Amino acid sequence: MAIEPGTKAPDFRLRNQHGQTLTLADHRGGKNVVLLFYPFAFSGVCTGELCALRDALPSFVNDDVQLLAVSCDSPFTLRVFSEQEGFEYPLLSDFWPHGEVSRAYGVFDEEKGCAVRGTFIIDREGVIRWTVVNGLPDARDLNDYVTALRAL
Known part of the structure; x- marks a missing residue:
C-alpha cells in the first residue's frame, strides 16, 4: 500500500540516466518535488x-518544482530512453537493490x-501532500499534478 499524504517522504539515493547520484534531500527547503514512479522504459503507456x-x-521543472521519474530499469537503459525521447529531466534508476525505493513508497509490484504508476507531490519540507496510484495499464492525468501543485 502506498504511503499516505501527511507522511514524511522517505529519502533515497539513486543514480540518474547520466550516472549522477541524486537524493530527495537535495531539494529539501528549495523545491517541491513531483516524484513519479513508472513500470518500464520504452513501454507504450510509460513512454x-x-x-x-x-x-x-515548464509546469514540472521550474524555480518551484522538480520532476523526478523513477523506474527499476538500469541507468544504461534510462540513458538510451532519455536520449531517444529527448527527456531533459532526471530519470532515476531503482535497479539495485532492485525496487528498494519503490518498496519504501509502497508502489512495487x-x-x-517493477513499480506501478505512483505519483507523489512532496513539499519543500519533505512531506507528501498529494498522491495517486494507478495500476500498470492505467495512465495518469497530468492535469491532476498541476492542480495538486497549485494547492501547495
Whole structure:
C-alpha cells in the first residue's frame, strides 16, 4: 500500500540516466518535488506519460518544482530512453537493490518486479501532500499534478 499524504517522504539515493547520484534531500527547503514512479522504459503507456511530461515541462521543472521519474530499469537503459525521447529531466534508476525505493513508497509490484504508476507531490519540507496510484495499464492525468501543485 502506498504511503499516505501527511507522511514524511522517505529519502533515497539513486543514480540518474547520466550516472549522477541524486537524493530527495537535495531539494529539501528549495523545491517541491513531483516524484513519479513508472513500470518500464520504452513501454507504450510509460513512454506516452513521460513524453506528455516532457511536452509540459515548464509546469514540472521550474524555480518551484522538480520532476523526478523513477523506474527499476538500469541507468544504461534510462540513458538510451532519455536520449531517444529527448527527456531533459532526471530519470532515476531503482535497479539495485532492485525496487528498494519503490518498496519504501509502497508502489512495487512483487509479482511483476517493477513499480506501478505512483505519483507523489512532496513539499519543500519533505512531506507528501498529494498522491495517486494507478495500476500498470492505467495512465495518469497530468492535469491532476498541476492542480495538486497549485494547492501547495
